Each structure stands twice: as structure tokens, then as C-alpha cells.
Amino acid sequence: MQYIDNIIFFIALVVGFGLFFKSLKEIYRNIQLGKESNRSDQKSKRWETMAKVALGQSKMGKRPIAGFFHVIVYVGFVIINIELLEIIVDGIFGTHRFLAIIFGDSLYGAFTATLEILAFLVIIAVVVFFIRRNFYGVKRLTMKELFGWPKHDANWILIIEFALMVAFLTMNSSDWVLQQRQVLAANGSFPVSSTLLGPIFQNFGDGALIFTERGAWWFHFIGILFFMNYLYYSKHLHIILAFPNTWYANLEPKGKFNNLDSVTAEIKLMMDPNADPYAATPDADPNAVPEKFGASDIFDLKQVQLLNAYSCTECGRCTAVCPANITGKKLSPRKIMMDTRDRIEEVGRNINKNGKFVDDGKKLLDDHIQREEVWACTTCNACVEACPILIDPLSIIIEMRRFLVMEQSAAPQELNQMMSNIENNAAPWQYNQADRLKWASE
Incomplete structure (x- = not known):
């Protein structure tokens, strides 16, 4: 019976991490539903970009106050959870503050003091964020796409982080008092908890x-496991992704339009009617279904675009700078990413239920x-530039436009007129080529 706590701890640990890796596996499977894309070039630059943007939070500085508090939460929460290693060892083997043996008194004291200071700063930061999100009235945090679950999700994350830090x-404060009474061995330094909570626990x-x-120890441990598995349902999945x-x-210059190989091949055939369409690809099947242009559903998007959708922080910085949204148009780049993730999850549930995807009569576009x-x-790329983790909503919009124009011939009248003018007049305007220089005579 003396090992019952250790057994319960081990079971909770295995179940918690098992569910977490099951969720990651499902996310990976869902991302694989998209088309493959080669993003393995310029490896050194990619490592540099990841280090600067994901690890270094370089793009958060454009809003310095929010960026400062975000860095506190990010750094504090990540470093504090290094102690999870100590909790795991203590929980399995029944030890107490295992790292004290490894670090030694001085280093362990500095380590625990640093964690305490960071925990206190995280508490301040999440309180500021909670007030800012719910009472300060930041426009991008009160838009209609955040009503319901997205708003509750953001608040729940802040509440969970607050509860874990408290x-x-x-745990540290009560441990400190027990150390003062020599009930427990003296290990660690606790400047924050001994000052704030120590006087209260002295009476216990x-x-x-x-x-x-x-x-508190069990609450902190179970809370971390809960938080870890909650990430799958939350916008805070970006902590990992x-x-x-x-x-x-995408390391290409913003706004660079990618050409479709299938379209290029068609144009070359038009320019040379005598060319053999299968000369370049002798193994091609002449009876194969032609490649679909653009995207109407997630299966037509690239895997990196589906990864973008899962990584979206829903911060709304993209929508806040979108000229279409600012002028009252229906477009919100944040909603594009949220809707894409919703559709991925809808397809994922379909696969879970049926073992494979069964056509549900729905699409990303229109539904x-x-x-x-x-x-x-307007394809201005403002949303792409604003994103703190380099998500590209514009690429999804472009693919859906391609589908509408090239598969359904469903471009708006203004675009059809422009394309007709280009075809007939070699210019977007409705003027004969012979009249194009008449403006100069005026």
C-alpha cells in the first residue's frame, strides 16, 4: 500500500502522455490530407527563421507592451515546466526534490528562486491579458468570429495558467514552512512564495x-497533463506548432505568384500545336483525370497550408491590418484560417467515424x-506580414480564386470584363490598341 501513490502517478503519467501523442498523431494524419509541397530548401535560413520567429518571438515586438507580456508568459511557462522532470522522477520513485541532489545546494537554490520569480511574473501577465481581452475593448479581440468557443478558449487558457502558477x-510555500520546521530536508530558495504565502501557512x-x-503538487501535475491534452482543442496549439x-x-518574396506546372504545359502546347503532350512525361497516363486547378476543399490545399491552419493563434493581427476588413468588407484573414481548421477537424471526425473519408457533401469553399x-x-499581403508566426492566409484565398476562375468560370463580372479586354486589346482597359497613346495628345 505504501506504493499506491507512485502507481497512481505512473498510470496518470502514461494516460496523459498517451492521449497527448494520440492527438499529435491525429493532427499529423489530418495535415497529410493535403498535397505535398517541397519546403526543404535553404535549410540554414529556415533554422534561422525558426530560431528568430518561433523561439525568439521577434515579430511580437511590433506591439511592445503586449509582446513584452507574451514573452513573459511564454518564457516563464516553458522554463517553469522544466520542473516537470523533477515531478516525474519524484512521482515515480517517491523522492522529494530530486534535482537538489543533481544540482547541489547553491545551483538548486538559484534554480528554484528563478522559477518562483518567473511564476509570479506569469501570474501578473495572465491577469493583464485577461483584463485586456475582456474589459479593455481591443477591437481585434472582440470581433464576431471570436464569439462563443474561441473567446471562451482564450479565457480558459489564461485561467488554467493562473491556477497552475498559484x-x-x-506547493513551494507550504514546502518551505515544512522545511523551516525540519519536517522536510532544506532544499531550494523560495523568495516569492515564502513572502506572499509563508505568513499564511505558518499558522497551519x-x-x-x-x-x-x-x-498543490498533485494539482500542478494533473493540471499540466490536462493543459497538454487541452491544447489539441485550443488555439494554443501554436505553442508546439x-x-x-x-x-x-514560405521564403519567397511576398506576393510572388506561383505558376502551375499544368498551366505552363498547356500554354507551351498552345504555342506549339505540333508538340507531343506526353514527350516531357512519357510515363503519363493519357486517360488520367486532369489535375484540378485551385482549391475547393482541404484536400486541394498543400500540407503546409493545413499546418498554418492548425498553428493559427487567432490573435487577429492579420485582420486588424486587412484593408478589406477595415473598410467593412466581409473578409477576415483570421476567419479564413479558423474556417480551414474547422473543416480539417470536420474531415478528421469523418475519418475517425468511418475509417476513411466518406463524402459528406460539404466543402471548404461555400460551406x-x-x-x-x-x-x-486585395492581395496586399498585409495579413502575411502581420502574422507573428508566418502564417499565409493569402495563399489559401488565391487557391480558392483559382478554383472559381479556372474550374467554374465564376469570376466576378469586373474580372471577366478585364480578362476579356486583355484577350481582345492586350490591356485591361476597353480601348483599341491603336488608341492607347491618345492620352498623350491631350
Whole structure:
């Protein structure tokens, strides 16, 4: 019976990490539903980009106050959870503050003091973010696409982080008092918890202190496992996916339009009617279905675009700078990414239920993203530039436009007129080529 706590701990650890890796496996499977794309070039630059943007938070500085508090939460939460290693060893083997043996008194004291200071800063930061999100009225945080679950999700994350940090300080404070009473061996330095909570716990008896310390320890551990598995359902999945997302980011100049090989081949055949369409690809199947132009569903998008959707932080910086949204158009780049993820998840649930995807009669275009949104985009790349983790909503919009124009001939009248003018007059304007220089005579 003396090992019952260790057994329960080990079971919780295995279940928690098992569910977490199951979620990661499902995300990977869903991303694989997209088309392959080669983003393995310029490896040194990609590592540099990931280090600067994902690890170094370089793009968060454009809004310095929010960026500063975000760095505190990010750095503090990540470093504090290094202690999870100590908790795992203590939980499995029944030790107490295992790292004290490894680090030694001085280093372990500096380590625990640093964690305490970071925990206190994280508490301040999440309180500021909670007030800012719910009471300060930042426009991009109160838009209609954030009503319901996205708003609740953001608040729940802040509440969970607050609770985990309070539990961490409670655990340390009660531990510190027990150390002062020589009930536990003296290990670590606790400048924050001993000052803020120590006077309160001094009035507790030894039994109550041990219960409080163990309760906070278990709460912190179970809370971390819960938070880890909650990420799958949350926009905070970017804590993990920001790293691969920035590594696979598009390194080409913004606004560079990618040509389709299939279109290039068609143009070459038009220019040389005598060319053999299968000369370049002798193994090609003449009866194969032609490649689909553009995208109407997630299966037509590239895997990196699906990764973008899963990585979206829903911060709204893209929408805040979108000229179409600012002028009252229906387009919101953030909503494009949220809708894409919703469709991926919808398809994922379909696969989970049926073992494979069974046509559900729905598409990303029209069922999730409306055509009005797609055509409202000015392709200015402001959203791409604004994203703190290099997500590219414009690429998805472009692919859906391609589908509408090249597969359905469903371009707006203004675009059809322009393309007709280019075809007939070699210019977007409705003037005969012979009249194109008449403006100079005026």
C-alpha cells in the first residue's frame, strides 16, 4: 500500500502522455490530407527563421507592451515546466526534490528562486491579458468570429495558467514552512512564495501543511497533463506548432505568384500545336483525370497550408491590418484560417467515424468560406506580414480564386470584363490598341 501513490502517478503519467501523442498523431494524419509541397530548401535560413520567429518571438515586438507580456508568459511557462522532470522522477520513485541532489545546494537554490520569480511574473501577465481581452475593448479581440468557443478558449487558457502558477507557489510555500520546521530536508530558495504565502501557512499544523503541499503538487501535475491534452482543442496549439510552421514558412518574396506546372504545359502546347503532350512525361497516363486547378476543399490545399491552419493563434493581427476588413468588407484573414481548421477537424471526425473519408457533401469553399470573402481580398499581403508566426492566409484565398476562375468560370463580372479586354486589346482597359497613346495628345 505504501506504493499506491507512485502507481497512481505512473498510470496518470502514461494516460496523459498517451492521449497527448494520440492527438499529435491525429493532427499529423489530418495535415497529410493535403498535397505535398517541397519546403526543404535553404535549410540554414529556415533554422534561422525558426530560431528568430518561433523561439525568439521577434515579430511580437511590433506591439511592445503586449509582446513584452507574451514573452513573459511564454518564457516563464516553458522554463517553469522544466520542473516537470523533477515531478516525474519524484512521482515515480517517491523522492522529494530530486534535482537538489543533481544540482547541489547553491545551483538548486538559484534554480528554484528563478522559477518562483518567473511564476509570479506569469501570474501578473495572465491577469493583464485577461483584463485586456475582456474589459479593455481591443477591437481585434472582440470581433464576431471570436464569439462563443474561441473567446471562451482564450479565457480558459489564461485561467488554467493562473491556477497552475498559484498551485506552484502554494506547493513551494507550504514546502518551505515544512522545511523551516525540519519536517522536510532544506532544499531550494523560495523568495516569492515564502513572502506572499509563508505568513499564511505558518499558522497551519504539520498535517495540514503536508496535505496542502501534496494537494498543490498533485494539482500542478494533473493540471499540466490536462493543459497538454487541452491544447489539441485550443488555439494554443501554436505553442508546439509554431516551430514547424516557421521552419516550413514560405521564403519567397511576398506576393510572388506561383505558376502551375499544368498551366505552363498547356500554354507551351498552345504555342506549339505540333508538340507531343506526353514527350516531357512519357510515363503519363493519357486517360488520367486532369489535375484540378485551385482549391475547393482541404484536400486541394498543400500540407503546409493545413499546418498554418492548425498553428493559427487567432490573435487577429492579420485582420486588424486587412484593408478589406477595415473598410467593412466581409473578409477576415483570421476567419479564413479558423474556417480551414474547422473543416480539417470536420474531415478528421469523418475519418475517425468511418475509417476513411466518406463524402459528406460539404466543402471548404461555400460551406465554410463564402465567395464574397474570397473576392474581397486585395492581395496586399498585409495579413502575411502581420502574422507573428508566418502564417499565409493569402495563399489559401488565391487557391480558392483559382478554383472559381479556372474550374467554374465564376469570376466576378469586373474580372471577366478585364480578362476579356486583355484577350481582345492586350490591356485591361476597353480601348483599341491603336488608341492607347491618345492620352498623350491631350
